[in-house]
Amino acid sequence: MKNFELLTSYVKQNKLLYLTAVILIILSNVDQSLLPQMLGKVTDGLKDGSLGRNGIIQYSLILLAIAVSYGVLFGLGQFTIMRLGRRFEFITRGKIFTQFAKLSEDFFSRQGTGKLLSYVMNDVTSVREAISFGVTQTTNAVFMVISCVAMMLITGIPVILILVSVGPLILIPFLVIYFGPRIRERSMHVQEDLATMTESADEQIGGIRVTKTFAMEDTAQRRFDDTVDGVRAAQLRLVRMSSLFQAILPFLGALSLVVSLLVGGYMTIQHHLSLGSFVALTFYLRMLTGPLQQIGNVINMMQRSGASLERVNRLLAEVPSVRDHDSAIELSSIGDIEIDHLNFTYPGASEKALEDITFTIRKGHTVGLIGRTGSGKSTLAKLLLRVYEPPEGAIRISGEDITEVSLDTLRRKIGYVPQDGFLFSTDIADNIAFSDRSANMQQIRSAADQALLLDSVNTFKEGFQTxxxxxxxxxxxxxxxxxxxxxGLMKRPELLILDDSMSAVDTLTESGILGNLVKERQGKTTMIIAHRISSVQHANEIIVLDEGRIVQRGSHEELMARRDGLYASLYRIQQEGLQHA
Incomplete structure (x- = not known):
């Protein structure tokens, strides 16, 4: 039952509306079950000649009233349930997105975008269909059967005939027990394969420019086709099982009708049953065929939605590896940052990404981090942002253990600019003002000017609205x-971390940006992570990392004086590269 907690809690919250909808559908079933009885009376009246013109008109109006009232009652009930289903879909998608926002980096490193989208699209839709069509069809099926059986008794159909006619239907529970788990298992495989296909489509579409550049369209097509074939195979396995189940149910309904014709027909010939009652019986049994089919649909739907609901529940039950403690500290400002014997290993990795890192970033100073690719520079930035959780006591901000600091406080006071900054599909102004929705155009232009972007924006026809x-x-x-x-500059953070964020600009542009940064960030704490020495040589202190360890530290002049050190070696290599460029 725990898997259905998300569903049951929603139903409990809206129990009055669900109850109203169910009552409306029940009343519509009672209403519809009057039709065969009326037709039976008309048949008997026509046979014995007791039904005249006025009687025919009267029964016609009664049948019309039954049909109209059925349509109104069932329509209102179904609309209420469908509306509740759409609201559940809306709420659940909101919960999933909220969960995405809470989860830590290590979760997303294990999941592809396509699989995450599958939760929002395929799984939620499957559950919504279950609580919309499922509730409607279950209520309709159950109470239609009850109404039909009750009306058959009221009509005067012998109990023995009713029992014999509905006898084949007793097999239905055993069919449910056999087919249900098998359909559920195959449904789970379908949902997982759909997630894989969505992930593949997202990857192939996102990389279409690379594919075209390398003329690898055929390879991309084959990769996507393989995932589609997997979905097709899984769906066919599900269809074979569910189709067999759904085919047996109508067969049982037809078998029930055959039995009623044989036994009921004989009883009518022997005058143990009136012709009108026999006509009513056949209509009632015919009416039961629909609910039987609905029971099959509902069971299949519930098995599929159960698999989807299980996936959604697993997602919502995920606990972020980085989260606030109950007594999280709200920092008033970011002072000195002390890193003391920091060791860190990525989840699932065997080797340390950082080992015995110790240094202090003084408030208002600029610190540069430089080193070869994979030396741990970006890892340190992620630990300062608590994208990954550092060991307790290894990093302190303003004297407080960073693991005790509120995530919201920490991240609001830090500006992080990565190498491959993500831009949204809105206009330029909206992207720059992302962290400050109240910013005016003058502030946006100022931030763009400091980043030497203003001249480029002015070349666009629509400027910042491009x-x-x-x-x-x-x-x-x-x-x-x-x-x-x-x-990042627009945020005006107390700590600005630039993670190789000028690697794609030329050295002249870089020099201009650095000059603006020195003026703008005067007295503010800045960390510059880079491969190019020109990006960090103005820093108060430069930390040189190699294979996760600090191998050198000091100012540019101090490090250059150690000609056999890694820093001086990198500088000479870069200078030679510039001369050959």
Whole structure:
């Protein structure tokens, strides 16, 4: 039952509306079950000649009133349930997105975008259909059967004939027990394969430019076709099982009708049953065929939705590895940052990404981090942001253990500009003002000017209102980096972390941006992570990392004086590269 907690809690919250809808559907079933009885009376009246013109008109009006009232009652009940189902869909998608926002980086590193989208689209839709059509059809089926059986008794049909006629239907519970788990298991495989297909489609569409550049369309097509074939195979396995189940149910209904014709027909010939009652019996049994089919549909639907609901529940039960403690501290400001014997290993990795890192970032100072690729520079930035949780006591901000600091406080006071800054598919101004929705155009222009983006924006016909393509593809690589940098500056953070965020700009542009940063960030704490020494040489202190360890530290001049050190070696290599460029 725990898997259905999300569903049952929603139904409990809206129990009055669900109860109203169920009552309306029940009344519509009672209403519809009067039809065969009326037809039986008309048949008997026509046979014995007791039904005249006025009687025919009277019964016609009664049948019309039954049909109209049935349509109104069932329509209102179904509309209420469908509306509740759509509201559940809306609420659940909101919960899933909220959960995505809470979950930590390590969760997303294990999941593809396509699989995450599958939760929002396929799984939620499947559950919504179950609580919409499922409730409607279950109520309709159960109470239609009850109403029909009750009306058959009222009509005067012998109990023995009713029992014999509905006898084949007793097999239904055993069919449910056999087919239900098998359909559920195959439904789970379908949902998982759909998630894989969605992930593949997202990847292939996102990388279509690379595919075209390398003329690898055929390879991309084959990769996507493989995932589609997997979905097709899984769906066919499900269809074979569910189709067999749904085919047996109408067969049992037809068998029930055959039995009633044989036994009921004989009883009518022997005058143990009136012709009108026999006609009513056949109509009632015919009316039972629909509910039987609905029972099959509902069971299949519930098995599929059960698999989807299980996936959604697993997602919502995920606990973020990085989260606030009950007594999280709200920092008033970011002072000195002390890193003391920091060791860190990524989840699932065997080797340390950082080992015995110790240094202090003084408030208002600029610190540069430099080193080869994979030396742990970006890892340190992620630990300062608590994207990953550092060991307790290894990082202290303003004297407080960073693991005790509120995530919201920490991240609001830190501006982070990565190498590949994500831009949204809105206009340039909206992207720059992402962290400050109240910013005016003058502030936006100022941030763009500091990032040396203003001249580029002015070349666009619509200026700051230029709409960006997906992930900012309207802009060049250097323009995207500068737009991301402008967004970071717009935040005016107490600590600004630039993670190789000028790698796509030329050295002249970089020099201009650094000059603006020195003026703008005067007296503010800044960490610059870079591969190019030109990006960090103005820093108060430069930390040189290699294979997760600090191998050198000091100012640019102090590090250059150690000609056999890694820093001086990197500088010479970069200078030679510039001379050959």
């Amino acid at each position: 709409k960006l393509g997906e992930r900012g593809l309207t802009l060049s690589g250097g323009q995207r980096q500068r737009a991301s940098l402008a967004r």
